[in-house]
Amino acid sequence: MDWLNIEFLAPAMRHAHVCDLLEAAGALAVTSLDAADCPVLEPAPGQTPLWPEVRVVALFAGDYDPQPLQALLRAGGLVAVSCEPLTDDDWVRRGQDVTVRHFGGRLWVCPADAPAPAPDACVLRLDAGLAFGTGSHPTTAGCLRWLAEHPPRHLEVVDYGCGSGILAVAAALLGARHVQATDLDPQALRATADNAGRNAVADRVHACEPAALSAPVDLVLANILAPVLIDLAPSLVALLRPGGVLLLSGVLESQLEGLVSAYSPALQFRPARVDQGWVCVEAVKQ
Ligand SMILES: C[S@@+](CC[C@H](N)C(=O)[O-])C[C@H]1O[C@@H](n2cnc3c(N)ncnc32)[C@H](O)[C@@H]1O
Known part of the structure; x- marks a missing residue:
């Protein structure tokens, strides 16, 4: 019609x-x-x-x-x-189209059926389903670039607000020992499990509700909007072991100061990176 x-x-x-x-x-x-x-x-x-x-x-x-x-x-x-x-047309799915993108190092994100873009590429094959996270948004891209630069080899990781599971699956492909992926949205948990299976890392990526997370872990990835990240500060800090790293994204430049004060003094912030007004910043638990 x-x-x-x-x-x-x-x-x-x-x-x-x-x-x-x-x-x-x-x-x-x-x-x-x-x-x-x-x-x-x-x-x-x-x-x-x-x-x-x-x-x-x-x-x-x-x-x-x-x-x-x-x-x-x-x-x-x-x-x-x-x-x-x-x-x-299927307009919801159109908005979720995945294109071939390089995020640095060996990390690429590609549609499920695309050929490998380079012989040594670490290829994340994605179908976002109805969940957020194709790699096209600067907040997701910032986290993927950070992961490509800091491959979480042998680390225990939490992806908090996993959406499509793009960060959880990237962490597993880049060598994480185990990734717990959580979200309030059941569609996101389903998409994450599907994408973990699609990338043959289902044995190391487990999607679960926030209450089922187990701590402590070495790295927490959280790409959610700033007001939510501020509310979640005690929970996210509690997930980390001392010396563990929290990567925060989804924050506008004008919101960074409020975010830093919500996480201080428990965390020590490193210099932030900004892409199109969106901040991606890492902080270390004291
Ligand atoms: C911006 S998307 C990020 C998706 C994906 N991690 C990425 O980087 O593209 C934020 C996700 O956080 C989830 N979310 C929002 N508030 C949350 C909360 N309080 N607890 C858990 N997940 C939450 C949303 O459902 C959404 O899937």
Whole structure:
């Protein structure tokens, strides 16, 4: 089946009215997105904050006549961004496409069926499923580059917030003795187990709920947003042995100071690396 995709910009105060209008006009789905660059980071439970300006995307059946609705919205001073046909596709999976990427040293991430990119490559073959983590986001890429530079040979590792399992599987491929991968999302635990099997490291990567983790370990990898990392500070510190390393990612430059104070003095921070405004930083337990 084909669809018609109509997008409008609306100020936050008129958002509810626009959504009602679109639904009354027969929209099959209405999605609200950030129209500028105003990230809403991990809102508290029960809160649904809006961006100052919202991009509203409405999906209609392919044979819908958009003219009357467009005229109505225009008369209300709303700006149409686009009105385009959309062919059927699996859009969730499209967003999870994996491409061939090199992260330094021998570490490559490739789609499951791609040929090896180099004769001596350490190839992580990935299908992200519905979970986060294809290697394309700077927060994941920062952790993969760090792992390529510091292969965790013979180490006990925890991947906290494992998503697709990309970091857990990379750690195992780079020589970790054992990796515990955990996440709140059951889809992530499933994707991690699948990717461990796909890369023949299922005997060294175990996906489990956070409460089932065992400590102490040598290395904890945690690519989660800063407010969550701050809340998790006591738990992540407790997982590490003295001298163990915590690699934190998912943190904006402006959030680094708050993060460092949440983990001090238990951890000693090393200089951070920044990629497109995202910080990846390692710290050692005292
Ligand atoms: C940004 S993704 C990172 C995925 C993957 N590790 C990577 O580097 O691409 C963050 C993951 O952390 C999980 N997460 C968020 N809060 C969590 C918490 N309190 N405990 C465990 N996992 C959490 C999310 O479900 C998500 O899969």
